[in-house]
Structure formats: structure tokens, C-alpha cells
Amino acid sequence: MFYPKAAEDLHLPAYHAPQGGFMPGDEKRKLEKTITALQNRWGSQIVQRGRPPTAVTAISTTFPELDAALGSGGIPRGRLTEIGGVPTSGMATLVLKVIAAAQGEGGTAVYLDIERTFDADYAARCDVQLQQLIVVRPYTVRQGIHMLADFLAPGSPDVLVFDSALERLTEPATAALLTTAVSRLTSPLAHSACALIFLLALPEPPPPSPLAHYAALRLRLHKERWLYRRGDVRGYEAQVEVTRSRLGPAGRRARIAITFNGTVDGDGLSSGERRR
Known part of the structure; x- marks a missing residue:
């Protein structure tokens, strides 16, 4: 509790x-x-005196154009970020790249795999250090919600991911539990260096999210086109829309290119790639 x-x-x-x-x-x-x-x-x-807010630090997404669009330079620490999209939109890749960036700075990460869709092989190709990643598979979504407080206790990870389908979180009893839990976590999260990320698989059209009020940053991903090299598919381009931000302007968009070449890269479009 x-x-x-x-x-x-x-x-x-x-x-x-x-x-x-x-x-x-x-x-x-x-x-x-x-x-x-x-x-x-x-x-x-x-009783405390008021003091200016501390600067928000961030973990790079490894996509420079997106980091610039976010205003904070990446996914903010001490805040809740909601990242949503349909499967294959690039949202999971984005989150794995954030985990890899945090690990590259010596940080830790915990992945609550509610849907049991975590792909270790793909994560490794996104440069995630699997030996340094804790993957937790709760029996129920409600159990996963209760675990959030445990991981945000002193000694919290640098990245805490809650991977779930949005529809499961909008069920009335679950939504009530989630909003209560998140409201109580706002203060300890703000006093931590943890980036709390809700990775949500969205149906079309998506229902209202119970996290909308609590998220400092909300991102929506859409896959736009495949990328080809010499006639072969080498990746795809996705658009990231900032639908809400308390740290910078909302409404900004950034394009990210996710390419496959043994590893999964996100360095943008190269001259050898073309769109179709």
C-alpha cells in the first residue's frame, strides 16, 4: 500500500x-x-517556504527531431508520460530506445508487461541491455497498478514502463483504481528521477484515457510509410504528435525513421533510403 x-x-x-x-x-x-x-x-x-520549481531533466528518445519537439529534450523525469498508438506504429520501439538511452547513462529500468507482449530479441536489437532490465508480468492489470507504488518507493528506477491496452484501463472499476493510484503517486514521482511511461495500445477510434489529466506529456504515434533500399523494406517512418505537454508547446509533430539492419536504428532518413 x-x-x-x-x-x-x-x-x-x-x-x-x-x-x-x-x-x-x-x-x-x-x-x-x-x-x-x-x-x-x-x-x-x-511547514515549508515556497521555492522556485526545480528544472525538469529528461531522457533522450535518441531521435533528435523528436527531442527538440518535446521542449524538454526527451521524456521527462519525475513526470508521467503517455505514449499511444496502434501496434506497429513505432510506439514500442520509441519506449525501448528510451530505456536503452537511460541504461547508456548507467540508469535502471523496469517493464511491467501487462499484455505479455514484450519481445526480448527485438529489445536487444534496440540496444536494450536485457541483463539490466527487470521485466515484470503481473497476473492482472489491477495487480500491475498496485505495483506502481512499490517501484516508485525510494530507490525507484530511471524508467518505469506500464505496457497495456487502453481498453483494459477504461473499464470503470479499473479506471477508478488507476486514477486513485496515479493521483497518490504524483508527489513521490515528482521527487524522484524516474520517468513513468504508460505505453498504451489504442483501438480505432480510441476512447478517452483515464490518464489524460495526470500526464505531463502525451504522445500519439502513427506509421506513415515504409522505407526501402534497393527495393527491399528497410524500415518505416512514423509521425509523433505531441497532443499534450506541460513542459512545452502542444500540437508539435516530429517524424522519426526506424530502420532495420541487424539492429534497430533511429537516426533518421539516409540518402540510401527512399519512400513509397
Whole structure:
């Protein structure tokens, strides 16, 4: 079960009454008395001074055009990102590339494989270090939701992926559980270096997502065309649409090229590739 972090665990300076100011003397003394009572009852760290928000760091998607479109330089840490699309849209490849980028910086990753569709061979070809990846297969989607709090406890991974079909999350009981869980995870997530990613397989047309309110970033992927070299299929091009962003402009689009050559690359279109 998730319990919010105690204020003492956040390592913030305790509130101390300011010297001077514009508050009338009687009102100021009443406020200070209230603060003192709160500190005596709940601890010195219960009251904090406001401070500017810390800068959001990000994990590169390894697609430069997409990183630029996101505004944050990649998938943000300490935030929830929703990545959706139909199968073969490129969404799974994008997430695997993010995991590989985090691992390349010495980070860790956990993959909650709700649908049991994780392909280890394909992940390896996306440069994911399988020995450094924890794959968890919950028995039910509800069990997977409960596990989120466990993995966002102190010592959380750099990337936490929840891979599920959106339709399973929109069932009333599951949606209620999910929104309650995610709302409680907002604070511990914000105080972590973890990028929480919901990888959602979308039906056509997709129903409203229960995560829409909580996601700092929402991406929608569409496969646009195959890429050919000397008449053979060598990959495909996909479009990524930023449908929501709290860290930059929404509505931006970026094209990414995913090519197959023993490994799965995402370096963009080369002169030897052509579209059909």
C-alpha cells in the first residue's frame, strides 16, 4: 500500500518566521502562533517556504527531431508520460530506445508487461541491455497498478514502463483504481528521477484515457510509410504528435525513421533510403 512521504523525508528546510514584512503585527503573530502549533504537533518540517520549481531533466528518445519537439529534450523525469498508438506504429520501439538511452547513462529500468507482449530479441536489437532490465508480468492489470507504488518507493528506477491496452484501463472499476493510484503517486514521482511511461495500445477510434489529466506529456504515434533500399523494406517512418505537454508547446509533430539492419536504428532518413 502507498503512503505519502513524510515531510522529513523530503529534506526541505523548516519554516522560520521572517523578519519584517508587510503583514500587520497582530496578524503576523497569529500566523506565527499557528505555524508553531503545527510544528509542535506534526514536526518542524511540516511547514515549508515556497521555492522556485526545480528544472525538469529528461531522457533522450535518441531521435533528435523528436527531442527538440518535446521542449524538454526527451521524456521527462519525475513526470508521467503517455505514449499511444496502434501496434506497429513505432510506439514500442520509441519506449525501448528510451530505456536503452537511460541504461547508456548507467540508469535502471523496469517493464511491467501487462499484455505479455514484450519481445526480448527485438529489445536487444534496440540496444536494450536485457541483463539490466527487470521485466515484470503481473497476473492482472489491477495487480500491475498496485505495483506502481512499490517501484516508485525510494530507490525507484530511471524508467518505469506500464505496457497495456487502453481498453483494459477504461473499464470503470479499473479506471477508478488507476486514477486513485496515479493521483497518490504524483508527489513521490515528482521527487524522484524516474520517468513513468504508460505505453498504451489504442483501438480505432480510441476512447478517452483515464490518464489524460495526470500526464505531463502525451504522445500519439502513427506509421506513415515504409522505407526501402534497393527495393527491399528497410524500415518505416512514423509521425509523433505531441497532443499534450506541460513542459512545452502542444500540437508539435516530429517524424522519426526506424530502420532495420541487424539492429534497430533511429537516426533518421539516409540518402540510401527512399519512400513509397
